[in-house]
Structures are given as C-alpha cells and as structure tokens.
Amino acid sequence: xxxxxxxxxxxxxVLFLGFSQVNKTDSHGKKQGVWKKFYPNTQVLQYEGQFxxxxxxxxxxxxxxxxxxxAVLQHEKNTKKTAAWFYFENEQLxxxxxxxDMKKDALWKNYSSQGFIISKETYQKDQxxxxxxxxxxxxxxxxxxxxxxxxxxxxxxxxxxxxxYFSNGKLMQSGKYQVGEKIGIWSTYYPxxxxxxxxxxxxxxxHGWILSYDQEGNQISKILFNLGKKLSxxxxxxxxxxxxxxxxxxxx
Numbered sequence: 001x002x003x004x005x006x007x008x009x010x011x012x013x014v015l016f017l018g019f020s021q022v023n024k025t026d027s028h029g030k031k032q033g034v035w036k037k038f039y040p041n042t043q044v045l046q047y048e049g050q051f052x053x054x055x056x057x058x059x060x061x062x063x064x065x066x067x068x069x070x071a072v073l074q075h076e077k078n079t080k081k082t083a084a085w086f087y088f089e090n091e092q093l094x095x096x097x098x099x100x101d102m103k104k105d106a107l108w109k110n111y112s113s114q115g116f117i118i119s120k121e122t123y124q125k126d127q128x129x130x131x132x133x134x135x136x137x138x139x140x141x142x143x144x145x146x147x148x149x150x151x152x153x154x155x156x157x158x159x160x161x162x163x164x165y166f167s168n169g170k171l172m173q174s175g176k177y178q179v180g181e182k183i184g185i186w187s188t189y190y191p192x193x194x195x196x197x198x199x200x201x202x203x204x205x206x207h208g209w210i211l212s213y214d215q216e217g218n219q220i221s222k223i224l225f226n227l228g229k230k231l232s233x234x235x236x237x238x239x240x241x242x243x244x245x246x247x248x249x250x251x252x
Contacts, residue, residue, distance in 0.1 A: 030054035039065055049073075064089050073099075088113045097123070116140045121153075128153035136167055152177075166191050175201075190215050200251055202227060208251035224250060 022034050031051035039046050044067055049060030055075075062071040066089060074083040082099040092115050097108030104123035111117055116137050122130030132153055136146040146167050152160025158177035166172045170193055175186030181204030188196040194217055200208035205228035212221040224231045224239070231239050243250050 100125075112137055117145050127156040129155065139167065149173075154179075180204075200225075206230075 022036055024031075024033055026032050031054050033050060034048070035051050036048045037046045038044060042065075044065055045061075045063050047060060047062040049056055050058050056073070057075050057077055060071075060073040060075065061069060062073075064070045068089050068091060069087055070089075071084065071086045073085075076082065080101040082102065083097075084099060085096045086094040088094050090113060092113050093111050094113075095108060095110045098105050100106075103126035105125070106123065108121050108123060109117060110119045110121070114137075117135050117140070118137070119132060119134045121128055121132040124130075130153065132151050134148040134151075136148050140146060146169065147165050149162065149164040151158055151162050154160070157180040159179055160177060162173075162175050162177055163171060164173040168191065170191060171189055172191075173186065173188045175182060176184050182201040183204075184201060186199045186201060188199075190196050192215060194215055195213050197210065197212045199206060199210050202208070206225035207227050208225065210221075210223045210225060211219060214220050224236055226239060240250065242248075
C-alpha cells in the first residue's frame with residue numbers, strides 16, 4: 001500500500017512539474033519554453049511549440065477544432081527564416097513556402113483539396129514579386145500539370161508579360177501589363193494557333209484599331225476606340241479626319 005501511494009505521489013509530481021513548465025514567462029514578461037494554447041472552453045489544442053526570449057523556435061503545430069493538423073511551421077534557429085506547410089482539414093496539403101521575418105518570401109505553392117497544384121507564385125516581403133503560374137485543375141496529371149497562365153507581378157500589381165494557354169498547350173492570349181493596367185497590343189488566338197483578335201490598350205483602356213479574324217485568317221471586323229470609347233458614324237469620321245490633319249496615328 002505504501003509503495004502504491006509513493007508511486008502515485010511520484011506520478012503527480014511529474015505531472016505537476018510538466019504542467020508547471022508550460023506557458024511560462026520570465027521576469028521581463030518574455031515567453032520561454034514549451035507553450036500550448038487551447039480552443040476556448042475545450043481541451044483541444046489550437047497550437048503548440050516552444051519560445052526562447054519571446055521568439056518561436058523549432059517546430060510549431062496548429063490544429064483545427066477537430067484536432068486535425070492545420071499548419072506546421074519550422075522556425076530556423078538564429079535566423080528569421082520559417083518553412084511553412086498549411087493543410088486542409090482532409091489532411092491534403094493546401095500550400096507550402098517560406099517566410100522571412102514572418103513575411104512570405106520566395107516560392108510558394110498552392111494546392112486544391114484534392115491534391116492538385118493550383119499555382120506557383122513568387123513573393124518578396126509579403127508581396128507578389130516575379131512570376132505567378134496558374135494551372136488547369138481539370139484533367140491534371142501529377143507529373144505534368146497543364147499551365148493555364150503565366151503573369152508577372154511587381155509589388156502585388158500585374159507588371160510585365162502575360163500569357164494564357166489552352167489545355168493543349170497552345171497560346172490562347174498574350175499581352176503586357178504596366179502597374180496593373182493593360183498596355184500595348186493584346187492578341188488572342190484560336191485553338192489551331194491562328195490569330196483571333198488584336199486589341200490595343202492605352203492607360204488600361206481600349207485605344208486604337210481593334211481587329212478580329214476568322215479561323216482562316218480573314219479579317220471580319222475593324223473597330224476604333226479612343227481611350228475606351230467606341231467610335232462610329234460621324235464621330236469616327238471626325239476623329240480620323242482630325243488625326244490626319246495633325247499627323248497622328250489613331251493607334252497612338
């Protein structure tokens with residue numbers, strides 16, 4: 001009986017010491033050691049990990065209320081780098097990438113809840129900077145996902161070449177953005193590769209001659225825009241006459 005009581009006391013002491021080492025702060029109020037947080041009024045973990053001088057170190061795990069893993073973050077010691085993996089509640093990977101000073105950095109990959117890749121995007125200081133590649137989900141093959149479009153970003157604004165593709169890999173559309181607005185010539189194509197239309201943009205608005213073609217390459221329409229306004233009839237005649245007098249190209 002005495003031995004049983006001593007063993008029981010030992011267990012309680014271990015448990016007490018274990019709990020006493022969780023969620024501790026030092027004399028300066030900084031988090032130190034193992035830290036656990038539970039969902040309100042439950043015993044379900046919301047997250048768990050370790051702190052050193054108020055800074056997270058090593059692995060942190062975050063959970064859904066169901067108890068399934070929501071995210072895993074690996075904090076690299078003595079650096080501001082963190083590798084991250086986020087999950088759907090069905091345990092499929094949702095996204096993965098890296099943080100620098102807890103801001104998205106470098107390449108991130110995003111997935112559907114069925115496990116197919118949705119996009120790859122490049123970040124710098126939590127903003128899109130560089131290429132963003134989007135993929136078709138329908139008919140996607142694991143080893144060879146089909147590209148839907150490729151866009152270039154600068155400080156989270158579209159800025160650079162843009163290309164969209166048919167599911168057969170042929171070019172569907174091409175153009176260029178500048179600080180989030182379409183500029184210059186934008187071309188669209190038929191699945192057989194022939195030109196469908198050629199549009200011109202200025203300050204993000206249709207401007208100049210817009211040409212359309214059939215699949216044999218024959219021009220089927222020609223429409224003139226002036227900074228987003230479609231011109232026709234007398235307005236068109238006057239505008240063209242004015243351009244001729246001033247030596248201005250309607251496309252400029």
